[in-house]
Amino acid sequence: MNCSSAYFDGKSSNRRAVTLTLGEDHLFIKGDGVDLTVPNSELRLSSPLGSGNRSIYLKSGAKCEFNDPAFARMLQKKLGKGGFFAFVHRWENSLKLSALALVLLCLAVWAFIRFGIPVLSEQIAYSIPVSAEIAMGEKAFAMLDKGYFSPSEVEKSEQEKITALFNGMLANMAEDQRNYRLVFRDSELFGANAFALPGGTVIITDDLLELVDHDAELLSVLAHEVGHIRGRHALRQVIQNSSSGILIAALTGDILSSSSLAAGIPTLLVSARYSRDMEREADAAAADYMRSQQIPLAHFADMLQKLQDSVEQKGRGDAPSALDYLSTHPATAERIARLNAGN
Template sequence: METHASYFDGRSSGSRQVVLRIEGSELRLHGTDAKECWPLKDVRLSMPLGSIRRAIYFPDGARCDVEDRHFALRIERIQGRGKFFRGIHSWENSLKLAFTALVLTIALVWGFIQFGIPELAERAAYAVPPVTETDLGQETLGILDKTFLKPSGLDAGRRSELKKLFDRVVLRLDAADRLYRLELRSSPRLGANAFALPGGIVILTDELVALAEHDEEIAAVLAHEVGHVRYRHSMRQVIQNSVVGLLVATLTGDVLSATSMAAALPTMLVDSKFSREMEREADDVAVEYLRREGETADRFASIIARLEKAHAGTAGQDSGGERSRIADYFSTHPATEERIERLRQGR
C-alpha cells in the first residue's frame, strides 16, 4: 500500500513530495533524494479530527502530511493503536451520535443539579462545624434586620409567652443538637411568616402571631421551623445554590466572580423557598410535635391554609382556584392543598 505525502524534515520549512509505502512492518519513504525506512511501531500519528489531513511524525522529528485516510488507518491497524480516538472521531462525525451526546449532556447536567447537588449539599451541610453555622446564621440575621425586618411590636408579656412556647417545642422534639433561639420581629414586607436560619435561629413575625387562632398553631409552625434546622435545610440550600452558581460559572467561564457567597445569602434565603422534599420533612416534624402534645395535624393544616390565603391576598394571586400542573411542578413550595391533604391523611 502506498500514498503521496508532503514531507517536512523539521529542520527547515521547505517541503518535498514523497511516496510512502508500507512494507511488512516497516514504513518506507521514497523522496526525491531520500530513501528512508522506519519500523511502523516507531512512527506516531496525529489524532483523527474533522477532515484535517493526518500527520505522521517520525522519530527524527520529520513529519509527513497524508491526504489518504485509509493509509493512516492501515498504519494504526498494524500498530494496534488509536482505537479510542478513532471511536471519538466517528462519534463526533455522525450527526445522530453527536445529537445523542447532546441529549446525554443535557440529561447529565439536569440530573446533577436535580439529584447530585442535593446529595452533596446534604453531606456537606452535616460536615459544617456548629460554630460556623451559628456565625453564618447570626450574620444573616444582622443583614435581614437591616433590610426586611423590624423590631417586634408585641408587649413583653406576650413575648415571654411565645419564648416559653418555643422552649416547650424544642423540649418536646428532644432537639438538643443546636442552640435554638427564637427571634420575634415584625415585617410588613414579608407578612405572616416564620423562617429558620443556619445554627438554630427561628424568626417569627408579629403578623403570623396575629393570624393564628390558637397558640398550638404557632407551636406547630415553630416545630416546622425546628424541623428545618434539625435537617440543616438552610445550610443545604445555601450550599446547593452556590454549587449551582459555581457550575454555571464554570460553564460560562467566569470562576472568580462566583466565590463570594455570603453576600447573596440573605436574599437567597428569603427568595428561594425550600424544596418540596425539605418542606415535607419539616411538616413531618410539626406533626411529630403535635402528636406528642396530644393534638392532631389539623392544627397545622388550618394555619397553613390561612397563611396561604393571607399571602395569596397580598400577592393578588388566585387562592382557592385550580392550579395548573405546570405551575405546580415549578413552584418549589408544594401546593398548599397537597400539603394539607398529606397532613390529613397522615393523621
Template sequence: MYNFSVRYHDGRLSIAHDATLTLMPDHWLIHYRDPSGELTSVRWALPGIVTDDNFSTLFIFRYGEFPQQTIECKEESLPETLKKRYPEKVFFKKRITNIFKLNNATITAVAFAVVILMGLGYWYGLPWLAGAVAARFPVSTEVQMGDTMYDNMIQAYDVDEHLTAATNDFVKSINFKTHYPIRVTVVKNADANAFALPGGRIVVFDGILRKMKTKEELAALLAHEVSHVHYRHSLRNIFRSLGGYLFLSLLLNDINGIVTVLADNSNMLANLTYSRELETEADSKAMAIFQADGLNLKGFVDLFTMLKNEHGDIGSLKLLSTHPLTEDRLQEAEKMAENQKPVKEDIGLERKWEAIEQALK
C-alpha cells in the same frame, strides 16, 4: 537543592501565601509568613500527599482532610527532583499526550463533546453535588455559617426584642428532638412569613403571630421550621440555588469562600422555595414532635386553615409561596389530628403563649 517556590492555601481562608517548599526525607516543610508577618511552618507527612492530575504546567498537591491544604508550583524541575528524592513514591502518572497529535476535525469534535459534558455536569451533576456536600457538611461549620448569614441579613429588619425573648422562652418548653441550637428572632413585618437558616436560626414575622389564636398554631409553625433545619433543607436549597457561585469554592475546599458567597446572598433566604417532597418530610417530623410532646395536632390544621382563610389569593402569601401549601398537606394534617391519641394540656406552654399575646398588644 530541595527548595521550591510555591503558593500555599490552608483550606480555611480564601487567600494564598507565597511560600517555600523544602523536601525532607520523609516529609515536606512549607514556610510562609502569615498576615501579621510571623514566620509559619507547616509539615506534610509524605504518605498523605496527593497529586492533582491536570494538563497544565502547574503542579498541584493536596494534603489532609476536608477542607484540604493545597500547594501550587510552577518550577519545571520539580517532577524530576521528586523522582530522585523519593524513588519509591510515584507522584505523577503518565500524561495523555496523543490527543494533541490528532487532526483539527477530531480535536474540534473532542472539544465539542467536552463542552457538552461540562454543560450536562453543570445542569444535572452540580445540584446533586451541592446536595451531597450539604449532607456531609460539619454541623459546627453549618452553625457558624448560619450565624454569619443571620448577622448579614438581620440588619434589613426591625427586631422586636420583647417578642423575641417571649418566643424563645416558648421554644424552651418544646422538645424538638434536634441537636441544632434553635434560636428564634421575631421581626416587625406585616407579612405572614417565617423562614429557617442553616444551623438553627429561625426568623418569624410578627404578622403571622398576630393571626394565630392558639399556642398549638405557633408550635406547629416552629416545629415545621425546626424540621427544615434538622434535615438540612435550608442548606441543601441554598447550595442548589447558588451552585454556580459555589463551584470553585468547592473545588478549592475553601470553606471561607463558601461562607462569603452565602453571606453575600443572605437576603434571598426569605424567598427560597421548598419542593413538595421537602415540605412533606418537614411536616412528617413536625407532627412526630407534636405526638411525642403530647401537643394537639389540630394546631397544624388551624395554622393551615388560618392562612387559607386570611388570604384568598394563596399565591400572594409569602409563607405559602416559599412553603407551598397543597390540599394534600392540609388533608394529611386533618387525618393525623383525627387519629391522634389523647393529648395533654400543657399549662406552662399556655402561660408562655399568653405572654406572647400580651407582647403583641
C-alpha cells in the same frame, strides 16, 4: 500497508515525498533522501478533523502529513487508540450522529441539574461544620435584620411565654450542637411569616403571632422551622442554586467560604423558595414531633390554612413567603390534605 506522505524534518520548510510502511512495531519512512525506522511507541498521531490531512509527529520534531483514512485507522490500532477515536471521528463526520450527540448532551446536562446538583449540594451542606453553619446564620441574620425587619411590638411577657414554649419543644427533641434562639420581629414586607436560619435562629413575625389561637398551632410552625434548620435546607438551597459554588467546593474542597454562602441566604429567604422536597421534609419533621407529643396534626393544618387565607387577603402582589406556607412547593391544599390523612 503503505501510504504516500510529505515529510518535514522540523528544521526547514523543505517538503519531501516519502512512503510510509506500517510494520508490526515500527513505522518505516523512505524516499527523497529519507530512510527512517521509528518505533510505534515514539509516534503521535494527530486527531482527525473532517477530511483534512493527518500528521504523524516524531520525537525528533519531524512530522509526516498524509491523507489516507485506512492507513490512519490501522496506525490508530497499532498505537492502541483505534476503537474509541474511530468511534468519535465517525460521530463527528455524521450530521445525524452529531445532532443525536447534542440531544444526549442536553439530556445529560438536564439530568445533572435535576438530580446531580441536589445530591451534591446535600453532601456539601452536611460536610460544613456546625460552627461554620452558626457563623453563616449570624451573618445572614445581620443582613436580614438591617434590611427587612423592625423591632417587635409584642409584649415582653408574651415573648417570654413563647420563648419558653420554644425551649420546651427543643427539650423534647434530640440534642445537637446548634445555638437555637427565637427572635421576634415586625415586618410590613413579609407579613405573617417565619424564617429558619442556619445555626439555629428562628425569626417569627408579629403578624404571624396574631393568627395563632392555640399553642399547638404555634408549635407546629416552630417545629417546621427546626426541621428546616436540622435538614440544612437554607444551605442546601443556596448551594444548589449556585452550580459554580458546587464545582468550586467539589474541586477545591473550599466548603468554608461562609461569607459567600451567608450572603446568599437572605436572597434565598426573600426572593426564592425552598424546594418541594425540602418543604415536605420540614412538614414531616413537624408532624413527627407533634405525634411524639400526642398533639393532633389538625392544629398544623389549621395554621397552614390561616396563613393561606392571610396571603389571599393581602393579594398575590406581596413579597413571597420564604417558608412556602402561603402558596406553592407544594400547594397548601396538598399539604393540608397530607396532614389530615396522617392525623
